[in-house]
Amino acid sequence: MQIPATMTATVLVAPHRFELQQRAVPVPGDEDVLVRVRACGV
Numbered sequence: 001m002q003i004p005a006t007m008t009a010t011v012l013v014a015p016h017r018f019e020l021q022q023r024a025v026p027v028p029g030d031e032d033v034l035v036r037v038r039a040c041g042v
Contacts, residue, residue: 003034 009023028034 003025005025006022007025009021010018011021011023013019026034
């Protein structure tokens, strides 16, 4: 499986204000894992 270069992130930009932004996918360290989230319910 190939890891994409960017991901969509929900970013808190002000109190009660969120924006969807494109961000670089973080590179996991030696003791980290990278998890793909397909859906989330709030």
